[in-house]
Amino acid sequence: MAGECYEEDRFVNWKRMIWELAGAAVLWMTTSLPGAAQVAPPGAPGIPMNPSPIGDTSAIAKEAQGWLADLVRINTSNPPGNELAAAKYVAGILEKEGITPEILEVTPGRSAVVARLRSSAMADPSKALLLVAHMDVVPVDKSKWSVDPFAGVVKDGYLYGRGAIDDKGMLAANLAVFIALKRSTMHLNRDVIFLATDDEETSGDASIKILIGKYWDKFAAGYALNEGGNVFVKNGKVQYIGVQASEKVAVNVAVIAHGTSGHASQPTKDNPVVHLAAAVAKIGNYSAPVHFTTIVRRYFDGLAPLQDDEIGKWMRSMDTPDRGEHAQRVISEASPLWNAMMRDTIAPTVLAAGVANNVIPGEARANLNIRLLPGDTVNVLLGDLNKLVNDSQVRLEVQPNAGLAAPPSSLESDLYAIISRVVTEEFSGAPALPFQSTWLTDSAQLRLHNVQSYGLVPFPLADEDLKRMHGDDERIPLASFAKGVDVLARIVAEFAVAR
C-alpha cells in the first residue's frame, strides 16, 4: 500500500508540472492576446485527464491508424522483405510534415529510413534518443486467416493484418510521436531520431548489424526505444509492464549422425536415422541448469506479489538453498516463458534424412535452435549435450550467424526511470518490471554499440492477442493502439522535451 501512495505522490507532481506549463500558457495568452478565452486547467471537465506535454494525442493516433493500415497493405513478408516499398511510404509521410528523411539502402530492394529532429546545431549522439521499429514481417499461411492478411481490415474494434502488432503497430506509433513532436515545435533537449529498419525477422544480410556497419553516423544515439517488452493484460486489466532491458542469444546447432548407407531390406545397427532420433530425444528432454541474471531476479521479485498465493510462494523460494530446486521446477512447469527466462533452452526444429523409402541414408541431420542466457556460452552447453548423447556416430556443429550477447541496458538510467513511472501512472498503478526477452530484437546490436535500448510495445494486449504475433489473424485492438500512442508520446516528451 505504501508503494501506491508513493506513486500517487509522483502522479500529483506530474499533474502539477502540467498545470504549471498550462498556467504559463494561460498567462502568455491572457497577456499577449487581450480578450482570449481563459484556458481551463487540465483535469477540468472536458479536458483530457492526463495529457502529455505533446497534448491530446487522440487526433494523431487516428491518423496513425490510417498509416498502420496502409503499412499492413504493403507486403513486406521476409523473405524477401521488399522493405523499400514501405520505406518510400514512410518517407512520403515524413516529407509532408516538412521533415527530410533519408532512405538508406542496405541491399538492393531492402532499405531503412532515418529522420532527425534536432535539439541544436551540434548533435550530441550520446544524448540522442532513437525511436526504432522494423518494417519487415514474418510470412503468413493465408489459408488459416479469416481475413486477407494484407488488406488492413478493421473489424469489431480491431485492425487485422500481418504486422498489426509486430512491428508495424510500433512503427506507426513511432511515426505519430515523431510527427507530433515536430508539429508541436517544442524545444528538445536532445535529438530525436526516427529509424525504420529492415530484415529484423531473419537477422540476415540486410539486418541492423549491416545497417550499423554502413550508416552508424546517421543514427548514432545513446538511448533507444524499441519493441521487445509488453503491456500484459490479464482479465481485462493491465497486470504489469515488462520493459525489455536484455535479451537471450540465438544459436543454431546441427546434430549430424553418420552411418553406412545401404539396402533397407537389411537393416544395420549404425543406421544414422536411428542414432539421430535417439540423440534428439535425449536433447529434447534435457533441461539446462538455472541461472538468474539480475534482470530476471528483479522480474520475478516484482511478479511474485501479482500471482496467486501458491505460485507467488514458489516464485519467492527459487533462490533459497533448501526449497530452491523444487521451486524452480514448479515455476518452470507453470509457464514456458518463465522456464525460458531462467535457463538456456534447446528446441529441435528441423529434421532431414533419407533419399528414398527403401534406402538407408548415410547421414541424418537435425537443427537445434538454442537460446542462451546472456553470459552463457554455447561451448559449455555443447559439452553437456555431447556427454548426454554419448554416441560416437553423432556430432554437434555450431552453425554460422550465431548471435552475440550484448550487455544489458541499465536499470538506473533516466530513461528507464521515466518509462517505469509513466507506464505505472498510465496503467492504474500496474508495476513496470525489467524484462529479459526470450526472443530477439534489434536492440542487441544497439546495446553492442553502447545504446541504452529499452523494449516496450506500448499497447495493452491480452494473451489472446499476443499469441497471434507470428501466428494467424494477427490484430491490434484500436483502443490499445491509441492508448499506446499516448503512452509513448508521454515517455518521449518527458525524456526529450526541454523544460
Ligand SMILES: [Zn+2]
Ligand atoms: Zn518484431
